[in-house]
Amino acid sequence: MNAKKLYLFLALLLALAAGLFLAQEATTQEATTRGATTGGRLYTTVDQIHASPEVTITVCVPIVMRNYPPPPQADLYIEALQYETTDEYVQITNRGNASQDMTGWRIFSVVGGQSYDFPAAYTLAAGASVRVHSGPDAFDNPPTDLLWGLAHIWQNEGDKAILYDDSDTEVDSFCYLNGCP
Numbered sequence: 001m002n003a004k005k006l007y008l009f010l011a012l013l014l015a016l017a018a019g020l021f022l023a024q025e026a027t028t029q030e031a032t033t034r035g036a037t038t039g040g041r042l043y044t045t046v047d048q049i050h051a052s053p054e055v056t057i058t059v060c061v062p063i064v065m066r067n068y069p070p071p072p073q074a075d076l077y078i079e080a081l082q083y084e085t086t087d088e089y090v091q092i093t094n095r096g097n098a099s100q101d102m103t104g105w106r107i108f109s110v111v112g113g114q115s116y117d118f119p120a121a122y123t124l125a126a127g128a129s130v131r132v133h134s135g136p137d138a139f140d141n142p143p144t145d146l147l148w149g150l151a152h153i154w155q156n157e158g159d160k161a162i163l164y165d166d167s168d169t170e171v172d173s174f175c176y177l178n179g180c181p
Contacts (some may be wrong), residue, residue, distance in 0.1 A: 035094035072126070074100035079129060081161055083154035087137040088146075090154075090161050090174075093129040100124045104166030107132060107148075110160040111179055116148045155179070 158178030
């Protein structure tokens with residue numbers, strides 16, 4: 001075996017050993033992270049081996065990235081709006097996987113210009129719904145039913161409900177009949 005082949009063999013053996021070491025050790029002082037390559041994988045340069053004046057071998061080992069699940073978050077939307085009864089309601093559902101503190105949140109009736117502010121410290125659990133009632137037969141039974149008031153809010157000819165968060169950003173809207181664009 002000539003010297004060049006021997007250096008190449010030893011360099012490859014060293015690269016294999018370095019790769020196994022990195023798989024257990026995660027970082028080294030010589031390691032530098034490279035950008036994504038073909039296939040979207042990241043690689044770390046472990047070391048450069050100078051096998052001879054003509055041959056330099058750069059040892060690269062793929063970085064294994066752990067795929068963490070996304071953090072839990074709430075996802076609120078207006079699921080239903082009942083407007084033709086003496087007990088009207090807007091139903092808000094949290095289809096997310098985390099609870100939502102509703103302090104500062106509100107529901108707005110576009111046609112009537114009325115607004116309902118959720119009570120301070122009211123929390124809508126993940127997977128739960130709340131109905132906000134209005135009209136002569138409306139009632140209050142927290143945490144599933146909240147009272148907006150005993151007057152009718154929703155116009156039978158059409159209206160639009162808008163759900164705003166605590167920074168006054170529109171989260172969702174629900175319209176019906178003439179209230180829709």
